[in-house]
Amino acid sequence: MGSVLEQSTLDALWDFSDPAASEAAFRRALEDPQFDAAERCELATQLGRAIGLQGRFEEADALLDGIDCEPDPTIGVRVVLERGRLLNSSGHAAMAVPLFEQAAELGEHLGEEFLAADAFHMLAIADTEHAESWARAGIEYASSSHSKRTQxxxxxxxxxxxxxxxxxxxxxxxxxxxxxxxxxxxxxxxxxxxxxxxxxxxxxxxxxx
Structure with missing residues (x-):
């Protein structure tokens, strides 16, 4: 199963050095008629991430609450992953760890290798006591992927x-x-x-x- 959107589409909208510009890019994309309802749900997860990177955690959390995960299970993985990122960024790393574990498990189950590897990467950041083991697990997982973007x-x-x-x-x-x-x-x-x-x-x- 592939993502609703290609990761390259999302990559093109992101500028991690400028979350405000990324927020604007995702808001424009959400108004673009080329994207269908399911794709807009996935775009919305990244809008939430961009808002969270600016410290507007409650706003980002409310946005994630409103995303419909029914169109594709990949959307659900992204929502869980972004909820974890919000918790980690807002100083609640211990609460974020179970969400990242869930995202890794769901991503693996769905064959969403990029998202599973991202979850391992976040586990290595949030779970500092086990950072090395999570990072090693992520490397082992990502290195076996056929996707260069995941590698x-x-x-x-x-x-x-x-x-x-x-x-x-x-x-x-x-x-x-x-x-x-x-x-x-x-x-x-x-x-x-x-x-x-x-x-x-x-x-x-x-x-x-």
Missing amino acids: RWCASLHGNLGWMFVDAGEPHRALVEFQLAEQWAERVGTPAQVEWAREGIAACRATGG
């Missing part, structure tokens, strides 16, 4: 592990993760991911890693 999570997850090891004072372990992040980024990632991985490598070498 791209490997660059992010290795990079996150790298910075985790830097913070823990383990530059040698961090260097390995950043090098793996660089390899994945060069294969399937973005120029920004390549740059971030190389920044991590440079940071490790500067500290003797």
